[in-house]
Amino acid sequence: MAPATLTAARVETASLPVIDVADLASSDPARRAAVGKALRAACLDKGFFYCAGHGIPQGLLDAAFAETRALFDLPDAQKDALDKSNSRCNRGYETLGGQTLEPGAMPDRKEGYYIGVELPESDPRVAAGRFNRGPNIWPADLPGFQPTMRAYFAALSGLGETLMRGIALSLDLPDDSFDGYCHDPLATLRLLHYPPARPDAPEERGAGAHTDFGGLTILMQDDNGGLQVFDAASDGWIHADPIPGTFVVNLGDMIARWTNDRYRSTLHRVINTSGRERYSIPFFYVGNPDYEVRCISTCLGAGETPKYPAVTVEDHLQSMYRKTYVR
Numbered sequence: 001m002a003p004a005t006l007t008a009a010r011v012e013t014a015s016l017p018v019i020d021v022a023d024l025a026s027s028d029p030a031r032r033a034a035v036g037k038a039l040r041a042a043c044l045d046k047g048f049f050y051c052a053g054h055g056i057p058q059g060l061l062d063a064a065f066a067e068t069r070a071l072f073d074l075p076d077a078q079k080d081a082l083d084k085s086n087s088r089c090n091r092g093y094e095t096l097g098g099q100t101l102e103p104g105a106m107p108d109r110k111e112g113y114y115i116g117v118e119l120p121e122s123d124p125r126v127a128a129g130r131f132n133r134g135p136n137i138w139p140a141d142l143p144g145f146q147p148t149m150r151a152y153f154a155a156l157s158g159l160g161e162t163l164m165r166g167i168a169l170s171l172d173l174p175d176d177s178f179d180g181y182c183h184d185p186l187a188t189l190r191l192l193h194y195p196p197a198r199p200d201a202p203e204e205r206g207a208g209a210h211t212d213f214g215g216l217t218i219l220m221q222d223d224n225g226g227l228q229v230f231d232a233a234s235d236g237w238i239h240a241d242p243i244p245g246t247f248v249v250n251l252g253d254m255i256a257r258w259t260n261d262r263y264r265s266t267l268h269r270v271i272n273t274s275g276r277e278r279y280s281i282p283f284f285y286v287g288n289p290d291y292e293v294r295c296i297s298t299c300l301g302a303g304e305t306p307k308y309p310a311v312t313v314e315d316h317l318q319s320m321y322r323k324t325y326v327r
Contacts, residue, residue: 016229016240016248017042022053024166024175036169043170047251047264048229050243051163051218056155058245061220064152067145068279071113072193074141082113082137089126089134090114090321096195102208102269109198109206110270113191115149131289131314132186153189153283156218160187160285163216163249171259171298181215181287186313188286194226194270194278206270206278212252213320214286214313219248221281224274230267240268254286254316257308259299289314 019038023031042049072079084092091114097107115136119126125133138146161182165175194206206226221227227240227248240248256265272278291313295306 015231015238016046016048016050018050018052018243018246020053021051021162021166022055024162024169032166032169032175035166039166040170043167043251043255043259043263045264046229046231047256047266048240048268049249050246051159051249052246054159054247056159060148060152060155063144063148064220064281065222065279067142067148068113068191068193068281070142071139071145071191072111072279074139078139078141079111082139084114084137087134087137088129089116089132091116091134092137100208101210102205105208106201106204108208109201109204109272110192110194112193115153115189115191117153117185117187118150131318132188133289149189152281153187156189156283157185157187157285159218159247160185160216160283163218163285164287167216167255171296173296173298178287181291181313184288186286186289186317188284190282190284192280192282194272194280196275196277197271197273206272209267209269211256211265211267212250212284213254213317214252214284215254216285217250217252218283218285219250219280220283221248222279224272224276224278226270226272226274226278227280228269228271232266237269252284252286253320254293254313257311258293258296260295260304260307262299286317287313289317 017038019035019042021035023035026032079093082093084090084094086092094112094114096111100107116132118136119133120135164178164182168175168177198204221242223242225239225241228237229240231238250268251263251265253265255263289312292310293313293316294310
């Protein structure tokens, strides 16, 4: 049994709303606005919701999970050859315990794999050494891996752009207000494997308590559960159990500072007590690296001033990465 500090309550899924986003593509402004209203309520509460009606085929989701399992089933020597230390742009394999998301906690009990926007070495952004810009590392022994992950990356990029239109509507802005942010995004796909919790390390987390760095996180999780979200109202943790056909979406720190903390970037963690291997695939939809994030004026009350200075997407991400990786 997990220690008390790592336990969480089971609550009705209504505490994390299920939002059907299909109407964001509707020609009817009222239907689009209704989705925006639902998103606003979720963003003001915990900044977490289940995303239904996304339109991504189940076959692609199943294929992405199958390739993820195949990757982590490779022998250690083959995974080590794909290590992200061989990449100048943070791509490739991350060994078990390579990240510590919760300050003062044990290293996270997970291994991962980073995939980003594919750019050749000849691209000017790569030649200039821009953050997280460059080619991916692809495993040669898994012929289906690259095409599957490219297709999944493209599908989730489209969903991220759709959700940003919904976020704009939720703030009573025109739905194209974040088009500049969505142009040439710095998105990252991360494949994660969480071995079962170890009985001899009761305080170990699969992923320590943290908020996400960027804009939107779109998470596909398997049926083993383990994701826990902090609930400020009860001052405790609740389970965000998987719901078939949905993604879990949460806001990152960038949107919180963009809205002067009106919208929530909420603590969450992973505790894999299922006794089985757990897999999840978060997609971090982060915008154009040169885009300047500054407080949205409509998020300021009378006499209120911005809490945070303006920052570019790239500068914000670099500062966040420095905080969570052991050097």
